[in-house]
Amino acid sequence: MAVPKRRKSSSKRDMRRSQHDKIKAKQYISCSNCGEVALPHRACAACGWYKDRVVVAGTDATLSQ
Amino acid sequence: MRHRKDGRQFGRNTSHRRAMFRNMAANLVTHERIVTTAAKAKELRRVTEKLITKAKRLGPVAYTPQADLSDADKAKRLHVHRLLASYLPRWGVTKDGTKQDLIEKVMLDLAKRYDGRQGGYTRIIKLGPRRGDGADMSVIELLADAETEAARKPEKESATNAAPAPAEEEVAEEEAAEEEAAEEVTDEKSTDAEAKAEAADDEDDEEKADE
Numbered sequence: 001m002a003v004p005k006r007r008k009s010s011s012k013r014d015m016r017r018s019q020h021d022k023i024k025a026k027q028y029i030s031c032s033n034c035g036e037v038a039l040p041h042r043a044c045a046a047c048g049w050y051k052d053r054v055v056v057a058g059t060d061a062t063l064s065q
Numbered sequence: 066m067r068h069r070k071d072g073r074q075f076g077r078n079t080s081h082r083r084a085m086f087r088n089m090a091a092n093l094v095t096h097e098r099i100v101t102t103a104a105k106a107k108e109l110r111r112v113t114e115k116l117i118t119k120a121k122r123l124g125p126v127a128y129t130p131q132a133d134l135s136d137a138d139k140a141k142r143l144h145v146h147r148l149l150a151s152y153l154p155r156w157g158v159t160k161d162g163t164k165q166d167l168i169e170k171v172m173l174d175l176a177k178r179y180d181g182r183q184g185g186y187t188r189i190i191k192l193g194p195r196r197g198d199g200a201d202m203s204v205i206e207l208l209a210d211a212e213t214e215a216a217r218k219p220e221k222e223s224a225t226n227a228a229p230a231p232a233e234e235e236v237a238e239e240e241a242a243e244e245e246a247a248e249e250v251t252d253e254k255s256t257d258a259e260a261k262a263e264a265a266d267d268e269d270d271e272e273k274a275d276e
Contacts, residue, residue: 041191042191042192042193043190043193043204045193050190
């Protein structure tokens with residue numbers, strides 16, 4: 001089996017990792033109903049609203065507001 | 066390679082997977098709305114919509130009373146009934162404990178409800194990651210009614226779902242107003258409660274004095 005001849009320097013290793021292994025920050029939107037930070041394309045975790053019309057699950061969260 | 070191999074396996078063998086989706090389809094038909102993982106919801110959509118389409122292909126025959134059908138139509142209906150029964154369990158139990166004939170529900174209720182709709186009888190709304198394993202969860206629901214689809218709201222507002230979209234904004238505003246009002250009420254209540262408690266104490270004192 002082919003094996004590396006030389007040890008890669010920590011710099012080379014980290015340069016590699018800095019490109020496709022990096023962690024991307026999550027996208028957030030603000031909920032159109034309660035203004036809370038929410039994930040895009042998902043019902044708001046705080047108030048259960050999605051797209052200004054449907055209340056989804058978490059109805060107790062809606063009531064406690 | 067799994068090139069062009071459609072569908073998800075969910076780490077189950079065929080019979081396990083089939084059993085799971087039978088149960089899930091039965092639950093979706095019974096409750097109209099279930100919460101599951103996003104991947105299962107997407108797969109369940111295929112399963113359930115195919116069942117509804119089977120009933121819908123009959124046209125009005127699916128939901129016309131037996132007495133009004135010709136013998137040929139009765140036979141067609143029976144055939145589809147058996148096709149559905151070969152997948153769906155016959156009975157479902159709704160939340161209030163009543164037994165429901167799922168096959169008849171698909172034929173009488175759903176086939177009629179989605180008459181004129183070219184597929185897409187379900188809606189999936191993602192809810193975000195689940196605590197514990199981080200699985201992306203979602204709600205899958207059968208559309209309430211073709212006409213009132215845009216006005217669909219959760220159970221408590223479903224009574225008003227005949228109202229078109231503009232009316233809903235008012236509802237939302239009213240809700241907001243009610244919420245504010247509710248907060249005020251709770252504040253008042255707490256002060257009221259204190260006042261009552263004091264009053265009660267006073268009365269007690271008076272009664273003792275009388276004695």
